Amino acid sequence: MTPPRLSHVVALVPVRSLGGAKSRLGEPLDAEERADLVLALLQRTVEQALAATRLAGVVVVSQDTDLLRRARASGAASLLQETEGLNAGLDGARLAAGAEATAVMVLPVDLPAITAWAIDQLVEAADLALVEAPDRALVALVPDQHGKGTNALLLAPPDAIPFCFGTSSRAEHAAAAEAVGATYLELDGPLAFDLDTSDDLLEADRRGLDHEAGR
Numbered sequence: 001m002t003p004p005r006l007s008h009v010v011a012l013v014p015v016r017s018l019g020g021a022k023s024r025l026g027e028p029l030d031a032e033e034r035a036d037l038v039l040a041l042l043q044r045t046v047e048q049a050l051a052a053t054r055l056a057g058v059v060v061v062s063q064d065t066d067l068l069r070r071a072r073a074s075g076a077a078s079l080l081q082e083t084e085g086l087n088a089g090l091d092g093a094r095l096a097a098g099a100e101a102t103a104v105m106v107l108p109v110d111l112p113a114i115t116a117w118a119i120d121q122l123v124e125a126a127d128l129a130l131v132e133a134p135d136r137a138l139v140a141l142v143p144d145q146h147g148k149g150t151n152a153l154l155l156a157p158p159d160a161i162p163f164c165f166g167t168s169s170r171a172e173h174a175a176a177a178e179a180v181g182a183t184y185l186e187l188d189g190p191l192a193f194d195l196d197t198s199d200d201l202l203e204a205d206r207r208g209l210d211h212e213a214g215r
Contacts, residue, residue, distance in 0.1 A: 006054070006102060006103050006123060006126060006127055006130065006156060007102050008056045008100050008101050008102045008103070009054055009055050009056055009101070009102065009103045009104070009105055009123055009154070009156075010055070010056055010057045010058070010059060010097035010098070010101045010103075010104050010105070010158075011049045011052075011055050011057070011058045011059070011104070011105045011106075011107050011119070012059050012061065012090055012093040012094065012097065012104050012105065012106050012107070013042070013045055013046065013049070013058060013059065013060045013061070013071075013076070013106075013107050013108070013109060014060075014061050014062070014086055014089050014090055014093065014106070014108065014109075015038065015042055015060060015061070015062040015064070015067055015071075015109050016062070016063075016064075017062065017063050017064040017067070037195075038067075038109060039067070039070060041109045041110060041111075041112065041195070042060070042067065042070065042071060042074075042109045043070070043074055044112075044114065045107055045109045045111065045114055046058055046060065046071060046074040046075060046076045047074065047075075048114050048115055048116045048119065049076075049107060049116070049119060050074075050075050050076070051116035052116040052119040052120050052123075053116070053120055054119065054120045054123035054124070055105070055119060055123075056101075057077060057097070058075070058076040058077065059076065059077045059078070059079055059093045059096050059097055060076045060077070060078050060079070061078075061079040061080075061081050061089045061090065061092060061093040061096070062078075062079075062080070062081055062089075063080070063081045063082075063089075065080065068080060077096070079092055079093050079096045086163075086165045086166070087162070087163040087164070087165055087166070090106060090163045090165070091163065094158050094159065094163075097158060101158050102156060102157065102158075103123075103126070103138075103154060103155060103156035103157065103158060104154070104155050104158040105119070105122065105123070105152065105153065105154045105155075106150075106152065106153040106154075106163070106165075107119070107152055107191075108151065108152075108194065110194045110195045110196065111151060111152075111190075111191055111193065111194050111195075112193065112194075112195055113190035113191070113193050114190065114191060115190060118189055118190040118191050119191075121187075121189065122140060122142065122152060122154055122187060122191070123154065125140060125185060125187055126138055126140045126154050126156065126185065129183050129185045130156070130183075132183075133183045136181060136182055136183045137155075137156065137157060137160035137161075137177075137180060137181070137182035137183070138154070138155070138156040138160065138182060138183045138185070139153070139154070139155060139160055139161055139173060139174075139176070139177035139182045139183070139184050139185070140153070140154040140184075140185040140186075140187065141153050141154075141170065141173055141174070141184070141185070141186050141187070142186070142187050142188070142189065142191040142192055143170045143186060143192060144170075144192060144193075144194055144196075145192050145193055145194070147170065148167075148168050148169075148170055148171075149168075149169050149170060149194075150164075150165060150169040150170055150173055151191050151192055151193075151194050152191045153173060160177075160180065160182055161173065161176035161177055161179075161180060161182065162176060164176055
């Protein structure tokens with residue numbers, strides 16, 4: 001039986017404005033190409049999240065109204081961010097997930113290998129951890145390929161810890177979980193690969209990941 005805290009998991013998808021998106025890819029891609037890339041990744045992220053059987057909804061948060069319009073067209077709920085910073089935007093999205101949310105999962109849009117299966121696997125792993133410690137909050141995390149960042153984050157309940165995205169967020173989230181006595185779980189898999197540099201674009205091509213808009 002699924003633990004009640006994971007009966008209504010909502011994905012939070014933060015996206016910067018198209019104008020400043022993926023600026024570190026500026027050498028291989030111009031501004032228009034970067035915007036097209038982000039829109040394609042956003043569409044894929046929303047589609048896979050909506051296809052995941054263990055998610056109850058998707059909230060896209062951004063300061064870009066055009067991007068939010070596209071997110072709604074893909075089937076996601078949207079939230080216009082009126083604050084500055086990733087963590088502040090996620091705080092707003094966490095509230096927008098609603099009182100019925102028993103957990104939230106942060107999914108950035110720069111994960112080209114994202115699939116509904118990978119999303120469901122993260123929730124299933126969280127289920128197993130909750131069976132062993134049903135009375136404790138849970139923090140489940142997928143680090144980036146460099147071992148420093150956070151590529152996916154599941155919190156049960158949604159306010160289990162503050163969001164700590166930024167430099168060395170993997171360690172920051174782990175420390176926050178320890179501070180409140182939460183169960184902390186790390187996982188590997190497809191969500192560990194993100195597009196952050198030109199080398200990552202080359203690696204995505206090598207793996208046969210279709211990350212270009214319009215394909």
